[in-house]
Amino acid sequence: MDVTVPLEGKVALVTGSTSGIGLAIARALSSNGADVAINGLGSPEQIDEVVKRLASDSERRVVHFSHDLSAIAEAGGLVEAATAEFGRVDILVNNAGVQHIASVDEFPDEQWHRLIAINLTAAFATTRAVWPQMKDRGWGRIINTASTLAFTAETRKSGYVATKHGILGLTREIALEGAQLGITCNAVCPAWVLTPLVAKQVEEKAAELQYSFEEAARNYFVTDIPTRRFVETDEIAASVLFLCSEAARSITGIALPVDGGSLIV
Template identity: 70%
Template structure:
């Protein structure tokens, strides 16, 4: 049995990978042998810098694809364009995610539809698009970024919570369809990671409490995380690497918390 985590000759598509967790995942997969397709919003110069940095640091091919995942057709087209550029897609990481915080009676229609589109519908569309080639090769790895809020709820986050519960259901269903044909599908459930998404929420908390960003961040992590620290994006990426490896071929349909012990306590968070 091959117990290595080498991804040599594999091509990975990571959505939402121009910053934060997604960028850490793209870098980690490339560092372990995969060519990577980076997707997400960035200026041409920013995208070029990201791609150049990955290629220089890892020696693997990288390319940026700016497809807007709020449109279902764009999500499917993303897979087609990556396949055209690299010849195949072996690994799909559905990491793109957005957030909006508002009370249920004040939650805007536009934000509801946008969050469901990016966090859930895009994952379905990319999975559907990549499925035929993975099936033909009898090998594929799909990893979806969920959240501890795939299991719990938190006020003022109706669309986000709904989308993350949905991504966990999608993960399990896809795992069943792929089980006999060499395709695994799993979810990772990050805890407190100081990504640009979380930073905005910490900034809002700091403003509401009239305290510094640093104090607000410390209050959040001390209240919610048993480890009393933020999870580093590279720790999330390491979990994804394992699930994409050959040694994890019998692991499918799971939701892996990488959360500093939050799920142990039942604490609710992002």
């Protein structure tokens, strides 16, 4: 059995990959031999820079797709477009995610539907779309970015918590359906990661309390992480890379915490 991780000849599709966790995942997969389809937000100039940097660093093909994952048809269409461009999709990383913070009685309908659509429905749609080709080839890797909030809860995050619990259920179901097909499906569950999304939350808390960014982070965000630091995006990317390898072919249906020990507290 080949237990190395290089992905020569594979094509990976990573959603939400123009920044943060998704970009780190795309970088790890491309630097280990995969051609990569990326998807995410940004100005044309920012996206062009991301594509050029990934391609230059890895010497692999990198193409950006601008599909809107809030629409189920476009989420499925993203897989079709990536397949048309690259000829196949072997690895699917459902990483795209959005957040809205409000108490349950003040949570807007449109935000609830937006979180469900992007955080959960899009992962179902891309998985459904990629399934036939993975099944035909007898090989596939599907990794969903969940959260420690797939196990626990946090006030004022009903939409996010609900979708991450849903992602964990979807992961387990897909793992069962793919178990005899050569398709694995797993979830990675980070604690606080200093992505642009999280940095915005830290900045808002710092402004509210008139704290510095560092004070807000230390006193309100990493207090329940035994390592007392944010998880790094490259650490999550390394976990995804391992789950894509042949060494992980018997690992399916798991929810892998990358959390600095926060779930043991």
